[in-house]
Amino acid sequence: METQDILAACRPSARQQALRRAKNRVLACVMGMSAVVVMLPLFLVLYFLIKEGASSIDFHFFTQLPKPAGEVGGGMANGIVGSLVLLAMAAALGVPIGVMGGVYLAEYGSDRANTLVRFLADVLNGVPSIVWGMVVYAMLVVPFKTFSAYAGGVALGLMMIPLVMRTTEEVLLLVPQSYREAGLALGIARWKIITVIVIKTALKGIITGILVALARVAGETAPLLFTALGNNFWSHNLSQPIAALPLQIFQYSISPYDDWHRQAWAGALVLMLLILGINLFVRLLSRDKSAS
């Protein structure tokens, strides 16, 4: 008597089974739909960028300066060039310091010191980009009484340092210790071992990290708002304000002029292509060499 009853109680009824299975299917659907919803914004953004911006991208867009407010026409040549100039300056600051710092963490540092530096680098990576703008404003704009390309480049460069440092460190740590030992056993000086052997082995990863950081700061607007400021003309002097693509996109978007809205889309498309281009390049680089 008892065993049969207990067994019957443990075995779920057919109805219960069906309910559980149905629940399973519903939830599976929900999860699948979530994935679709999450992917949707990217496609929508790209679609509208192309729809609204592609037609405005022509030779003039790349070569002409902005026209005065309200007038139709003109281009974003200065913004595109300005962005490239700022990126070059950012790289000049961020790459050497970031890579060398990563070298120190991977090759020389002690456990405790490294944990601290890594932790602080991660903290810095979480600082909102507008704060960097404020810091560089106080540091470079106020004392020299002028907004400048230098200030903009420095702001972006400072943002790059913790990013590049961490990625460089991670990649260097992946290089097997036996290569360093082989170099030492040949009587080669330590710094040569690091630069010629270790860094060379990890080079692809280091470059990938740098490119990712560049793609990230290429789209930053906030730090430039009060450092580079923006410029409607060509900058002939790096200690003067300089135009930048994200700044122009922002300015044009919030303006009341339809023509500027059109150009904002075009500029956004160019910026997006630049960033996607860098990311694609990074992907290609990483695919060549399979992860060790």
Add this chain to the structure above:
Amino acid sequence: MPEASIEPPPTATRPAVPTAEPKSPAPEESPAFDIRGFSLWYGARQALNDVTIKIPARRVTAIIGPSGCGKSTFLRALNRMHEVTPGTRIEGSLRLFGDDLYGAGVDPASVRRRVGMVFQKSNPFPTMSIEENVLVGLRLNGVRDRGFLRQRLEESLRLSALWEEVKDHLRRPGVSLSGGQQQRLCIARALAVQPEVLLMDEPCSALDPIATARIEELIQLLREKFTVVIVTHNMQQAARSSDKTAFFYLGRLIEFGETRNLFTSPSNPQTEAYVSGRFG
């Protein structure tokens, strides 16, 4: 640093199937390594205890012993590689052809140029070609003369019995070779800087028997020009390849003598227990 003579070795006459036949007696030479009362600590742990040994020049000396006996530590002390690990400390004296390797002001890099090393797993530098791998030690120490480099490239590859196999493919990446070839490449790389001593840390443990046999042949060929010290956990290999053998246990040198004697009639009971397979 004495210049080793520079001719390619005779084309390989395969030595007879390895037996324990005594090698042709060599004229007495001052020892390569004169080591007295040498001890080594990793932090608080003592890894080597009062080792005294004279390692002969231009001979093959094998170091055997169970895992953890200190044989690899001892080998690495011969070219100061243990200093890669922080917190190591030594006592005693270790001389190479009369020079104190641990003297004040002695640059470890200079020691390692005189005492080369080949590792357990072959590690040719992945971003370099065969040629670049062999010459990296010379180039990074400032040697520029192309003629000299080319010459040394060929010699080193001949010495490591790899020349014939790679002479037409010197630009290929070092890592494109087979496991056994890679290890011979590493030997060529070590030999290119013309060390006086070649240390080998279980060089065949990652290789198949055929590749192993080739490396053992190679060791015989190197013997006349270089002092070779080889750590091995394979007793048969030690018996086949070496002139003298040292048995280490728990950080101490237990016995050191002619290989043949050590294996057939060891004087120390611990040695006897190990070589007859009763432990280890």
Add this chain to the structure above:
Amino acid sequence: MPDISFRWLAMLAALTILGLVALVGWELYSGAQQAVRQFGPGFLVRSTWNPVSDVYGALPFIYGTLVSSLIALVIAVPLGVATALFLTEMAPMRIRQPVITVIEMLAAVPSVIFGLWGIFVLIPWLRDHLYSWLKDYFGYLPIFGGPVYGVGMLTGGIIVAIMILPIITSVSREILRSVPDLQREAAYALGATHWEVIRIAVLSYARRGIFGAAVLGLGRALGETMAVTMVIGNRPQIAASLFAPAYTVASVIANEFTEATTDMYLSALFELGLVLLGLTILVNIVAQLMLRALTGGASGRT
């Protein structure tokens, strides 16, 4: 000699991190000094923001930042976790990689482009569809009261949600992947359906990690500037309605920094920056601690 110089050079480079932290703290602190001395702790709870009379208070902006971030979390965390579950538990290999790639590309879109899209695409659509529907059916509720402009708190929250989805999804994926198969197998062995396995074995094990992912997302949300500035309406007010325009700390700094006419004005903005910095650093540290404890010290890349 070159060995030593090289090492020193590398060490100096690594030390710049310490220097940068000090620099950021110092510049914000000294810039905020004037306002701090003038307004004291009351700054945080005053709701006036009056450049004319030089009286400033942070409350509307703190409110705007917190509420918009909260809305973003409410939207992004369930979606992100569900997507992460989809990727780790359900999706076949063929689908997994493209979806991951799409999400990574989403993370690469700059804030200003989201803002542009927000102004000209999202807002009109929201106004005409979602908001009008909400207004029609739930307009009696205070949170849906008042006129519908398009820009406003809810829009700000939605756009931030889109921007923090990638990080929440990817961190959640890491957490879910770290759940040992043993847990899942034990549940399967009891005859559980797929979803029940997830609920019993996976989610409860990963609960703390997912919470950490949410906190990380919060840290990101607090600092979002450009896209929010472009869609939130930029009015310093505390209103009950989600349709009402609002203002975040980052937005007011972005908009008014170059317009600041007096020293006190600028100093007040610096003080806001200090508040923002403190808040984001705190939240990020909490997130790092939570996640590091779980992944056992794996790289805490934000």
